[in-house]
Amino acid sequence: MPTAGSYRLEHQLSTCTVGDVWSSVDAQGRPVTVARLNELASADDRWRQAFAAAAETLAASETDQLVVTDADLSGERPWVASDGAAGEIFSLLGQNLTPVGAVPASLSAAGDATHQTSDAVRTESAPATETDPPTLPFQPVLTDSARPVPAVPVSAQPASGLPAFDRPVSAVPVSGAPTPYRGMGSPERPGRLLVVIVGLVSLLVGAAGGAAIVAAADGDDEPAPVVSTAPVAFTDAQLLLPGTPPAAPGLPPEPDEWPDNTWPTFGDEAAGATEITGLEGLGFNFLAPEGWKCTLAEKADAAVHYRCGAFEGDTLTVGGDIVVRACAPICDNTTRVALRAREEAWGLRWTGGTTVQSWVENPSVNGKPEYGLVYVGFTRTAVEQVLSREVVLRMTAPSARADDVKKVAASVLDRTYAQ
Known part of the structure; x- marks a missing residue:
């Protein structure tokens, strides 16, 4: 069974051109989702940096926060674990996630969809050769809700340029150290973090244009947003919650307890x-x-x-x-x-x-x-x-x-x- 650090990747949920998303559990059996780059994208420092910046941006966003429980951004295949929807990282990079099982007819005819790889090179119509290395476009595109500046035209971005699989992969990201992640409730200013992704895109359109983009994004001196600590966003009546506290609420569970569920079931035939x-x-x-x-x-x-x-x-x-x-x-x-x-x-x-x-x-x-x-x-x-x-x-x-x-x-x- 594949792993990402100490997480066991149990079921692949979805894939995109540059990565995949898995339903996973940690060493104590607690559920998380894991987003990770595929081999091809992991061999390109631009995608590695964009992936790391997108994760940090979502972790610090006021409106679209992602609880990052663990991450390894310097390994052979960078990954991020979250108790939320880790696939949002790819969405922020302009990738369309395809649920596993929803494969094109051309792939279904080739065999069981669960055995299809998420790497773009494996789904091309012709095999790659040494003179024609597998490539995929570097096009991390910010969504409208997160974009602080006008979008970089797709035409300005190269349609190829990723190295082949045999190119050595650096074990250290450009920053020299893994990006620190924080839980909810202590975000940094999203504007500063979005500059990281915008800066990566600006590398593709020239230093002068990139400098202008960064200056525009970093000119906001508004105070950092504060995430509400309220347990719910609705009134008790709207949530059908009782108006008074319970007389005998449950006690906290034992730490790290993950018991087997031994409840009987109706069985596969659902008899009765x-x-x-x-x-x-x-x-x-x-x-x-x-x-x-x-x-x-x-x-x-x-x-x-x-x-x-x-x-x-x-x-x-x-x-x-x-x-x-x-x-x-x-x-x-x-x-x-x-x-x-x-x-x-x-x-x-x-x-x-x-x-x-x-x-x-x-x-x-x-x-x-x-x-x-x-x-x-x-x-x-x-x-x-x-x-x-x-x-x-x-x-x-x-x-x-x-x-x-x-x-x-x-x-x-x-x-x-x-x-």
């Missing part, structure tokens, strides 16, 4: 299950025991609440609540902890290795032989987007039917877990 679909605002389907149904309980500007389970008349006998609400624009670890702390959890300790997913199980609710489960997870609306939504599952069942609730929880986790 029904697919719950079409719940407006939920954003995902899930499996439930036959006979279960879901009814809308509440809906607000930034949240939706359903009651799901087995009913006898109007009484819910097995099951409970599913709530989906928006997370803050920057759904970082601090925000996730703050939202989780708003949930009643019988005063038990949360289980889970990270705040991306955690749960508590109670074998005796209110002193009765009744099983209780609260699951809190955070997910994305699309693979390459940042974490943006909270999913809360709160259900109970008589002890003899506890597996019904556990199977539903396993299905919801499977459909929403952000790897």
Whole structure:
């Protein structure tokens, strides 16, 4: 299995001309996404510098921050790990990411898409030769939302010039040291960092033009932006949060704990299950025991609440609540902890290795032989987007039917877990 530093690259999410994005886990099993340059782009110092500058720009941006958990910019293939959408680095460089599996028909005919490489040279119609080395254009293009100066015309940029694979790769970036990364809440001024990328592009259009660009971008003396530390960007009512703190919130999980999830599932054949679909605002389907149904309980500007389970008349006998609400624009670890702390959890300790997913199980609710489960997870609306939504599952069942609730929880986790 491929690795990037101490991270195990488990599943390739998407590719572009100069790199790829992976669903990964660290040594403790905590999930991250990893963006890395491919071999061809890694052999060009311009792409290495642009990749590093884009990562730093996003890490310090006020509006599009990326939590960088680790990085190696001086290795053979530079990479950046994040608990957000690391692929945004390529988007900032003007690259179009293609989800793995969404390959052109010409590639599908050649074999299994999962065995296709992300390197542009491997997908060309003719093989490269020593006299015709593989090349790809150096065109890091700032998006409109991040561009501080007019775009450099594509026509001014060379369409070739990357060295062949056998060109030695420098082990030290131009700066002489890896770029330091900071977490959210302590950004530097984005304008200064954007100069790095603009400066790289200016190398392609001449020193005089580059000097003018840098002068224009660095002339802003406004104070550095301050990132809000508020846990959410909506009111409690808009998020369907209770107006008062929970009487018995969950306790913090044990550090670095990542237990195996042993909940039973419906199995590959989904025997005895029904697919719950079409719940407006939920954003995902899930499996439930036959006979279960879901009814809308509440809906607000930034949240939706359903009651799901087995009913006898109007009484819910097995099951409970599913709530989906928006997370803050920057759904970082601090925000996730703050939202989780708003949930009643019988005063038990949360289980889970990270705040991306955690749960508590109670074998005796209110002193009765009744099983209780609260699951809190955070997910994305699309693979390459940042974490943006909270999913809360709160259900109970008589002890003899506890597996019904556990199977539903396993299905919801499977459909929403952000790897």
